[in-house]
Amino acid sequence: MAATAEPGTHPARPLTRAQRRVRDIRRLHVGRALTQLAFAALILSAAVRHQFAERGTAASVDALCPFGAVETLLTWITAGHFVPKIHQSNMVLGLSVLVATVLVGNAFCGWVCPFGALQDGLSWVRRRLRLPVVRVPQAWDRGLRWGRFVVLAVIIWMSATTARLWFSDYDPYLTVFSLRWLFEFNARTMALQLGILLVVVAGSLLVDRFWCRYLCPLGAVFAVVGHLSILRIRRSPAACTDCARCDTPCPMGIEPSKAKPFVSTDCVGCMECVVACPVPGSLRVDGPVLLGMPLRPDTLGPSRPHRTPAGTGPRP
Incomplete structure (x- = not known):
């Protein structure tokens, strides 16, 4: 038989996507700080x-x-x-x-x-x-x-x-x-x-x-050395809505919302951008980079700024 709530109580409501994101952000902050x-x-x-x-x-x-x-x-x-x-x-x-x-x-x-x-x-x-x-x-x-x-x-x-x-x-x-x-x-x-x-x-x-x-x-x-990393944070252009919410918490000022597709190797792996992203699958830790696709670093130094092609912009 299906479990029923006790009289006078209400079944726990599942967390909304926004609530889960807040929970994940708090867990990340506590875990990283410790x-x-x-x-x-x-x-x-x-x-x-x-x-x-x-x-x-x-x-x-x-x-x-x-x-x-x-x-x-x-x-x-x-x-x-x-x-x-x-x-x-x-x-x-x-x-x-x-x-x-x-x-x-x-x-x-x-x-x-x-x-x-x-x-x-x-x-x-x-x-x-x-x-x-x-x-x-x-x-x-x-x-x-x-x-x-x-x-x-x-x-x-x-x-x-x-x-x-x-x-x-x-x-x-x-x-x-x-x-x-x-x-x-x-x-x-x-x-x-x-x-x-x-x-x-x-x-x-x-x-x-x-x-x-x-x-x-x-x-x-x-x-x-980060250009050789097997696991890196990857942005999915198909899923990304260009809301840029992932840019705000980045302590390195990288702007993950403009990654093509992997974030800059200046990334310190704090995962703030991943938990801040409101769109599932838009930002994720992905790999392997070397074994599954060609390695094409744009430069051995800091990544070049992203330039939006003419006639394009944030999706509505």
Whole structure:
């Protein structure tokens, strides 16, 4: 027999599509925030252990950063050894992150990176304080995104020529998460580091993920490797109604509504656009890219702006 509702009660009504979307957005926000906080706590705990443990018995934050593999790459190839403070753990982490990016896309920036989490937190503060958000003109935005590649090239070259972790003197990630400002504070030597950090914080209060968009050298690596990702977010032109609701929550300012068909490799895998889309099947994580269709990246750098052909426009 079919189940019946008890007297005096009403059967639960199924959620509407809009209600399901709100539920999914909340679940995504909570899940991603918890994941980011967990990795940030892991790095901070490692920094504390390194400060109090006997010298050489606890890994530093430097040894737990996948970017260390990139910093020492040229030195390893040309001289056969690592830059000081770089360990095999950096190479293992760097290779693991790159392999994961090829297999499942760039989830590291959106779900793991503690500095990305910090910038998401600054965006949350801006919304709470109702501060204005700066909309960078498209031409400026596209040019500024190449800054990541300039920073990456300078870091690799300087690390090789100086035979040390040259970028550690300026890296805002290390400034925050190494906890040197707490345990080894020196106003004279840390003035430049704190100045750079303040600039990044100010920028992140005005532009979502300011550092990730325009300056992060590891993000530059992911922007290139992302073209090889098997899983990427794909837009279906047949299903898309051009409502552009997916563009608003994107922290990287990518505009998924204009993807042709895959979103830019600047995507950090946060999935905000997918859960915000009101049309089922319009945006979805799709693949394989390499095995099921030809790989045709428009560029190894930031994606070109979408141009709507003459005589076309949003569907009614």
